[in-house]
Amino acid sequence: MLNLAKKNLTNVYRFVVPALLLSSCYSMAASIDAKSLMEKRQQHNSGWHSSKANLEMVLYTPSGETSTRKMRNMSLEVVDDGDKSLSMFDEPHDVSGVAFLNHSYVSKMDNQWLYLPSLKRVKRISSNNKSSSFMGSEFAYEDMSSFEVGRYSYGAASQDNTLDKPAFVVESTPSYPSSGYTKLKTWLDAGHYQPLQVEFFDKRGELLKRLTLKDYKQYKNGVWRAHTLEMANVQNGRKTVLRYSNFDFTVSLADKDFNKNVLKRIR
Numbered sequence: 640m641l642n643l644a645k646k647n648l649t650n651v652y653r654f655v656v657p658a659l660l661l662s663s664c665y666s667m668a669a670s671i672d673a674k675s676l677m678e679k680r681q682q683h684n685s686g687w688h689s690s691k692a693n694l695e696m697v698l699y700t701p702s703g704e705t706s707t708r709k710m711r712n713m714s715l716e717v718v719d720d721g722d723k724s725l726s727m728f729d730e731p732h733d734v735s736g737v738a739f740l741n742h743s744y745v746s747k748m749d750n751q752w753l754y755l756p757s758l759k760r761v762k763r764i765s766s767n768n769k770s771s772s773f774m775g776s777e778f779a780y781e782d783m784s785s786f787e788v789g790r791y792s793y794g795a796a797s798q799d800n801t802l803d804k805p806a807f808v809v810e811s812t813p814s815y816p817s818s819g820y821t822k823l824k825t826w827l828d829a830g831h832y833q834p835l836q837v838e839f840f841d842k843r844g845e846l847l848k849r850l851t852l853k854d855y856k857q858y859k860n861g862v863w864r865a866h867t868l869e870m871a872n873v874q875n876g877r878k879t880v881l882r883y884s885n886f887d888f889t890v891s892l893a894d895k896d897f898n899k900n901v902l903k904r905i906r
Contacts, residue, residue, distance in 0.1 A: 673793035673809040677825075679832040681788055686860035689715050689892035693885045694726070698776055701876030708734055708774075712883075715892050720745050722785035723897040727905055734774065738905050740897065745789040748815055751780055754902035761902050770819025776879040777848060777870040779819055790815050791823075798829075802836060805829035820847070831855070833863045841874075848872050859888035 694710040709730035715723040721743025728737040736756035743749050751764035769781040794810035806826045813820055821844055826836040834852050841847040854866035864886055871878040895901075 671796060671807075673796040673811070674788065676796055676807050676809055676827055676832065677788050677791075677793065677811070680827060680834070681786065683832050684786075684862055685716070687716055687858065687862045687888055689713070689888075689890055691885075691887045691890050691892075692883050695882040695884075696774075696776060697880045697882070699878045699880070707731075713890075713892055713896065715894065715897055717743075721749065721787050723894075724783070724785070725897055725901075725905075726783075728774075736905075737774070738902050739773070739783070740899055740902060741783055741785075742897070743785040743787060745787045748817070749781075749784050751783070752899045752902060754905070759903070761899060766817040769817050777872045777877055778879055778881075781813075781818060781820075782850075782870070799826060802826055804835070806835055807832075828855075831857075831863050833865070846873055856886075858886060862888070 690713070692712045692714075694712055696708040696710060698706045698708075707730075708728060711727045711729065713725045717723060723743070724741045726739045726741075728734040736754075738754040740752045740754075741749060742751070748766055749769070751769070753762045753764060754760075755762060764780050770779050772778075773780050773783055790813065791811040792814050794812075797808045799806050799808045806829055809825045809827060811823045811825065813823070819841065820839050821842055822840040824838040824840075825834050827833065828835050833855060834850075836852070837850040838846055839848040839850070849871050851869045851871070852865035852867070853869075855863050856866060857863050864883065866883045868881040868883075869878060870880075
């Protein structure tokens with residue numbers, strides 16, 4: 640009788656307890672809708688005001704050949720609207736002096752400009768070109784914008800553990816015009832709500848690219864930053880890796896630092 644009781648208790652731990660935990664997890668996911676999760680993502684990434692960082696961009700061909708570029712980035716947080724950023728290429732020589740300015744918005748199309756020193760002119764990126772490659776990389780111009788909750792419509796959220804840590808999966812559809820994507824699937828870390836992986840689907844509804852974000856560190860006011868972003872194009876076999884370093888949140892930048900008229904004066 641004692642052995643039978645022990646066996647029954649063992650079965651409770653083997654089958655009943657995991658089932659209860661799984662049920663609890665699904666109840667938690669059902670109680671939080673997708674938009675709320677994305678709002679938490681944005682809340683956990685607010686309050687930093689302005690920052691500077693260095694970047695290394697490495698482009699990989701399907702055969703493994705690489706080319707490396709060095710960049711600097713400045714960013715400005717805009718309360719109740721999209722952020723602003725300015726990226727400047729320093730190396731190699733053929734891209735040195737190129738500068739990219741992005742003004743993100745919540746309820747309208749971004750404004751983007753590219754300064755080409757060889758032509759000594761500022762080129763505005765039209766809405767029809769937002770889905771084209773940014774400087775030959777696997778990132779599109781629209782990928783260079785800041786994330787804003789109001790730029791998407793959302794489906795249901797689900798839980799997923801395939802990335803070796805608890806995560807929420809959120810499906811979203813761009814609501815801004817001229818996007819190259821029909822759908823995005825975002826894996827959010829269940830702890831700090833920052834993206835671990837994003838899948839981008841093309842106009843045919845097929846998987847186009849997969850973005851992996853890792854090496855997170857926490858900075859000013861609890862803000863999280865991924866230091867490695869890898870964008871892999873599953874259709875052409877190419878990938879681009881962005882590596883951030885030397886984040887500085889003590890700088891004091893202003894709106895005037897992100898005016899398109901400064902592009903020609905950048906050194």
